[in-house]
Amino acid sequence: MPQIVRNVSQLREIVAGWKADGDAVGVVPTMGALHDGHLSLVRAARGDCARVIVTIFVNPKQFNAPADLLKYPRTEEADAALLAPLGVDVVFAPPIEEVYPSGFATTVSVSGISDPLEGAHRPGHFDGVATVVAKLFGMTAADRAYFGQKDWQQLQVVQRLVADLNLAVKITGCETIREADGLAMSxxxxxxxxxxxxxxxxxxxxxxxxxxxxxxxxxxxxxxxxxxxxxxxxxxxxxxxxxxxxxxxxxxxxxxxxxxxxxxxxxxxxxxxxxxxxx
CATH class of the missing domain: 3.30.1300.10 (Pantoate-beta-alanine ligase, C-terminal domain)
Known part of the structure; x- marks a missing residue:
């Protein structure tokens, strides 16, 4: 089973050791409830990077409806079992207070590209996405990050975030994985x-x-x-x-x-x- 890490200080210590050895680090940000779409991202990361981190964090800041947040599936034990055969080194699954500690007051907002479509129907959603993604990049110090193309607008927002803030992480967008009848996995x-x-x-x-x-x-x-x-x-x-x-x-x-x-x-x-x- 991959090592499960819950705090940033421990994660940074692990990653520092990898980087001292010259290992490239890939990260796959998720909210858990993993399926074959997520696993395809992990395989892509494993193919490119010596070390792979999968983050599991149900981010409250990107939900518009409290009820939607509450009913979002949380299946950490099953997720870890799915990741075990794929060579994932660390599952980073922090509690909310580790990501948004008391006094947290910063929001990352990517204007323009985040405004239509999802942005219009879910006000504030992409601010929540951009904020947590920026934090996860800082926490993991990853060299590469992997996102699915099913969330196409999100992928473009993340690309703009990285370009505008000169973040030292390469973004890879991976093909949407579908069920046999064409339904996009989610x-x-x-x-x-x-x-x-x-x-x-x-x-x-x-x-x-x-x-x-x-x-x-x-x-x-x-x-x-x-x-x-x-x-x-x-x-x-x-x-x-x-x-x-x-x-x-x-x-x-x-x-x-x-x-x-x-x-x-x-x-x-x-x-x-x-x-x-x-x-």
Whole structure:
């Protein structure tokens, strides 16, 4: 089993020893409830780095709804067992007071790229993400960090954070891992009822059809309207957004000109699912 560390001072002592030996350190930041998507990030880190840290911390600052924070799955023992065969050196699982001690008063905010989409629907979410990611980079002193492309906007926010603050960590974005029926793997999928789980792949399927239509020259506004209706007809309760955006700056686009992503967020059975694909 990987060593579980709960305080920064012990972690820094371990990492200092690795770096004295010239070992590159990779970090995979997670909130736990690990699945094959997370494990693919760990394998990527293991392939690049002599030492690998997986962080498990359910970050309260990135949740908008207290109820959502409370019901987020916490499965540390099972997570550690999943990581054991992958050669993870340390699981850093700090308590809240270690990350946000009494008197904590700093917020990291990445403007612009964090404003639309998730930023518009979850005010303050990306401030919480940027703050905890900056802290985790400082705590782990990692050389490389690994994030999934399923959270595409988050990946762009982290890239901008690192560039703007001249942080000495290389960010690697890894492909979204999907279930056999196309549903993007997510810790939240465990909260889906049987009926909701059966309907959930319709989001990705609608996006795939919409992307094909756009590549075929169909008008973007009409395609996006049809995709929204298709997702609702499939049994989703709400579509918060399904939009075509430039891949890097996330500006709204109406035609294929440079790298483009289709991004979506929708609610089904009280569970919020997000997805994105290249167009």
């Amino acid at each position: 810790s939240r999928n465990a909260q889906l009822s049987t009926d909701a789980r059966a309907c959930a792949p319709a989001l990705h399927a609608a996006m795939q059809r919409a992307a094909a239509a756009i590549r075929g020259g169909a008008p973007v506004p009409l395609v996006m309207k049809a995709a929204r209706a298709e997702v609702l007809d499939a049994g989703f309760d709400e579509v918060e957004y399904i939009e075509l955006r430039s891949a890097l700056m996330l500006e709204r686009v109406s035609q294929l000109d440079g790298p483009v992503r289709m991004l979506a967020a929708a609610m089904i059975g009280g569970v919020r699912l997000i997805d994105n694909i290249a167009v």
